Amino acid sequence: MKFLVLALLVAVASADRLYAPPARDDSDEIAILKDDRVIEDDGRYNFDMETANGIVFSESGSPVGDEGAVHSAGSFSYTAPDGSDIHLQYVADENGFQPQGDHLPVAPEFPHPIPDFVLRQIEKAAEEDARSARGEVSRSYGTPDDD
Secondary structure (H helix, E strand, O other): OHHHHHHHHHHHHHHHHHOOOOOOOHHHOOOEEEEEEEEOOOOOEEEEEEEOOOOEEEEEEEEEOOOOEEEEEEEEEEEOOOOOEEEEEEEEEOOEEEEEOOOOOOOOOOOOOOOHHHHHHHHHHHHHHHHHHOOOOOOOOOOHHHO
């Protein structure tokens, strides 16, 4: 039993060292070069911020209607860990958050080519709909009693 308690204590002590956050030194602190914030009495606002490591953030907004909704627009940029420059612009309004940036994935343009197997499935479904409209029963999709 003593061995089990000792093993448990060693495991807990080891886990503490394994999962401890990395040590921080003063070199991890990034200087704030710009931090301008303006909030008007009517709810309009502007934020402009910039850090020494190249992060730039800007946003402005204003209230819309009596329900507390806010329309805002802004942008931010930074250097990604892989070294690529990230620039994102956005609008947030009644249509939701709408980001734009070259790094964002883009859906294929429509109309895109429809694969043959999809066209065959659509044709088969149309044929079955036509048979059903004429009162014919499909053998492949009928009820078990139809066999």
